[in-house]
Amino acid sequence: MKTRIELDDNIYNKKVKEESVSKIVGLTKEIVEEISKEKDEPKWVLDIRLKALDYFNKLPMPNWGPDLSMLNLDEISTYVKRGINTSDKWEDVPEEIKNVFDKLGIPEAEKKSLAGVGAQFDSEMVYHKVQDDLKKQGVIYCNFDTAIKEYPDLVKEYFTKAVPIMDHKFIALHYALFSGGSFVYIPKGVHLDNPLQSYFRLNSKGAGQFEHTLIIVEEDSYLEFIEGCSAPGYNTLNLHAGCVELFVKKNALLRFSTIENWSKNMLNLNTKKAYVDENGKIEWIMGSFGSKISMLYPMSILEDNAKCEMTQLSFAGKGQNLDTGLKVVCNGKNTSTVVNSKSISKDGGICTFRSNVLVNKKASNSKLSLSCESLMLDSISRSDTIPSCTILNDDTIFSHEAKIGKISDDTIFYLMSRGLSEEEAKSIIVRGFAEPISKVFPVEYAVEMNRLINMELEGTIG
């Protein structure tokens, strides 16, 4: 008896025709100025873009991690213009684009379980809406380009403050070219019962996506934010160099979940950083399935009594190099960090867990516990764990454990003796391995995660 789940991987591969699209290719001062003009931005934003371009030209390529030499920015469309204004009605979104988001289940999820939705298509946000009652409570959830115009003081106060423009070469590139993304402001004491979700879809062949997400969760507030990413497959490189800046104030809690399923021709060089104030908490939940190369290390900066929890699952198949992990800087006393990372690699895929932890002198009585588990489904794949830790005081408790293993023959034998085929047995074991991670996602997204795991496994093991 087979219990195989029928999968439709076409939902991620749906392409929209590009006849009416104008693309800006390459990166020069003139191009940066043109993008800024196109968006009718104030001068202070253009100044940031030009300064970032300068840093991009000066900063070296990383001399560690996956090889990025195949990236030629002269061939990347740095801005894809469709001329669509952001709307809060799905009816206003062009039919073909709306169909893509329909297939991805975004409008349906919005009706069922989300407090607000943003949907980005290539360089532009095409849809953004938040529930009216939340608006009345002062919640802001809008396109980042809109926020620059409508909430300039708030944006100025926080923009580039978590992730500085000179942090590394690809963040400088991001600040030179950023377009779209979401801006979220949760006022003091507001507790959102349902999550907000922004979905980023990169459709154009050879294009880059540089969305900027800025979230401020004020004191005693709670927000769950979900980020979804996908793209159809092409035979040329696409680039994603987004940025996420998060500010979690005193006693606030932010749960930031990402399910990333970029196409296998994508270079995903994303930067995420959270500042967590006294007694605040950041929860990172990450599922990384797509992209050709990913370099993604969300960073948390923790003040007194702040907490960071990270739950992460990476699944690398043929031709994929997923270099993911985290950075934690403990600045305040009594901080707590718990990391649970799992990775699965198959068909020559490479999974690397790379962490950097810094416990500063003042961060007394900090506790950090990192655990990594890797499952390899064959011997042509790779699974590396590269954790670095620097401690500058004498009363930190730090522990890091890592395990690498294969699927146990005894377990397969047991399951097969119960009537399952070898393929089904292995599939169950892999899903069981990922289960502690998928169960922390909201139900709909846990289902999506399981669907992605099944898609990755289908026909490749057994």
Place this chain on the structure above:
Amino acid sequence: MEYILNKTPIRTTNNFKVNDLKLDLDIIKTKFKDFKTKNVNINTRIENNFESKIGLLEDKYLFVDVFNNNEVGYLEYDFDNDYLTSLINVNASNLIIIFKGDNAFLNTKIVINKAKSVSIVNLTSKDSKSFISIENNTNSIVNFIELGGKIKVSNYYSVINEENSINTFNSIYLGKEDEVLDLNYYIGFNNKNTKGSINVEGVLLDNAHKSFKGTIDFYEGSKGSSGDELENVVLLSDKVISRSLPMLLCHEEDVSGTHAVSKGKIDEEKLFYLMSRGLSEKESKIMIILSNFNKILDNIPDINLKNEIINEISKRL
């Protein structure tokens, strides 16, 4: 002159300064003197072009061939205010290599071609600078006691090529005042059913600055192998800098690899218990640290040397 030494097998992000060690060094060269020996035969000669995994290249070095049979053999170099660059080629059964001296400069490579057990004890002190690179081509157990002086850089490199082989590297380190330690240890697994482990115990006090880089690397074809890596360090001052990079690299599905790093202050319950028995805080701390070190010190096949090491650790603590 600035040197970049002891590079990690795989680089990681630069901002945490763990990939390599940058050092300004003035090397004052003198004539090499003879090793003291017991139960070993040695042949020595001067050779050209010294290189090791640490990367501190030199023109001339003392090549030392060491032979012995089943007894525990000793090779000792005592060099106050002096200099040694050497390559020690080990073809012995049980060998203990000791370096002693104040303000010494040591750049040595120890190549183990035949041995059951090799213990390397660096007791140099004060302004001494030591660069000890160990290459193990055997199944022997290697114990490395790194007490050293102001700068202590060490490297262990071993690839297990024979099926069903075992490779064990045990190390103790101590860093105090403004001493700099850079430790880079690697075991590669290149055949079926091999076992390897890196066990490191350390203590840091004052302004000591330590980088530990440990790598367990399973090559394709190392089916059935298992590797463990452990660093346990006690931090006795809030001014220490303790960096760790315990890497686990894997290119084979059917292996079992674990690593664990544990860092922290001394166990307060143990401290309270010992102090309630009449010991001072300092005595209690020394006792706890020595108990951590004891499982490695027990591998030293000479009780007198073990006691000398314990006394030296107690003195330095």
